[in-house]
Amino acid sequence: MINKAGLTLAVLGALLTSFGSQALEPLRVAADPVPHAQILAYIQKIDPQLNLKVIEIPNGVNSNELLVHGDVDANYFQHLPYLKSQEKALGEKLAVAATVHIEPLxxxxxxxxxxxxxxxxxxxxxxxxxxxxxxxxxxxxxxxxxxxxxxxxxxxxxxxxxxxxxxxxxxxxxxxxxxxxxxxxxxxxxxxxxxxxxxxxxxxxxxxxxxxxEKAEHNPYANILVTTPKLEHDPRIAQLARDLTSPEVAKYITDNFAGSVIPVAGGKP
The missing domain is CATH 3.40.190.10 (Periplasmic binding protein-like II)
Incomplete structure (x- = not known):
């Protein structure tokens, strides 16, 4: 006879073990060197528990293709109109995890x-x-x-x-x-x-x-953190989204980019 309580505890234990191992894996984020990778480097300093692997993308490499193919877990370089055009071109649906800053054209x-x-x-x-x-x-x-x-x-x-x-x-x-x-x-x-x-x-x-x-007010071109629908609710993505939209990161952006990069109040678009 199967002990249901024992089975439930075993399944729960397996899930927790799986969750823990996932949390230990680095979150691979593709980013443009300036200012995106710089902002992520700052987050690595203020939130060392978040295990980030920042991958600076050279010109000519499509970070959305890397994301779709599973080579990275998220990217941080683009605005929403560009993402929508990429979804159409790639035939894939991606997920916006956070809206972070504006780089005025x-x-x-x-x-x-x-x-x-x-x-x-x-x-x-x-x-x-x-x-x-x-x-x-x-x-x-x-x-x-x-x-x-x-x-x-x-x-x-x-x-x-x-x-x-x-x-x-x-x-x-x-x-x-x-x-x-x-x-x-x-x-x-x-x-x-x-x-x-x-x-x-x-x-x-x-x-x-x-x-x-460009003016920052009512600007539709805010840069976003993007991931896949499968990883949209990953706790590491959620933590990075919280960090990117935090007052500490907003202050870092304001202090270090002198109006050339403008933080957006946090949250999804």
């Missing part, structure tokens, strides 16, 4: 000190991926350089391409370039629209050096 120039100085038929380098290309066009519009067609009102929902430019007073030539390469083009173009992490990596200070900078 900026317009930079080595040639000009103001937009008024930009010549007719000047060149503008913009990111060539769908979401950040649209984001760049909205930023150019916000700074009076172009005007998009009617109906392009919501940057998060209405994705624009150069074909959607209705007015271009300076006849600017839009050059689509891979995002990590744009900082290198600054000497060759009149204006360059650069993602915050690549600007920081290139030694630029967005809050000081940008001629035009």
């Amino acid at each position: 900026g317009i930079y120039s080595h040639r000009h000190k103001s937009f008024a100085d930009v010549p007719v038929k000047g060149t503008v380098a913009v990111p060539n991926n769908v979401t950040n290309l649209s984001r760049a066009l909205y930023l150019l519009q916000d700074n009076g350089l172009i005007k998009l067609k009617p109906g392009f009102n919501d940057p998060a929902a209405d994705q624009a391409t150069p074909k959607d430019i209705a007015e271009n007073p300076k006849q600017l030539k839009i050059l689509e370039i891979e995002s990590p390469q744009i900082p290198r083009s600054l000497d060759d173009v009149d204006l360059a629209v650069i993602n915050g992490n690549y600007a920081l990596d290139a030694g630029l200070v967005p809050a000081k050096d940008a001629l035009g900078l």
Whole structure:
């Protein structure tokens, strides 16, 4: 005869052993070097019980593919519109575990000190991926350089391409370039629209050096911690999400990035 109480205790013990071994395994997180890996390194200092293995991703490596294939447990580098485009491209559903910070997109120039100085038929380098290309066009519009067609009102929902430019007073030539390469083009173009992490990596200070900078208020491009649906409720993911959205990390971001990276009040979007 089977002792049900004994069986229950045995099963519970096995589950606890399994949970404990999982908790001891490092949480593998893919991240861009700046500022994401820096923020994760700070978390490793303030929460040493969370066993993190931070994997800095070189340019050209798709961290979402790594996540889908099980090579990492989470990634921290992207915003929600980009994630949605990746889910469509990869045919996979991923999970947002935390919303952490905003890296305002900026317009930079080595040639000009103001937009008024930009010549007719000047060149503008913009990111060539769908979401950040649209984001760049909205930023150019916000700074009076172009005007998009009617109906392009919501940057998060209405994705624009150069074909959607209705007015271009300076006849600017839009050059689509891979995002990590744009900082290198600054000497060759009149204006360059650069993602915050690549600007920081290139030694630029967005809050000081940008001629035009995205506003943080109502910005749909907050950077997020992403994992798989299978790991969404993993206690290690939950702890990392709490750390990333904590007051301590918000203060670290504010103190160390001088407005070039802006913390978001914690929680899921």
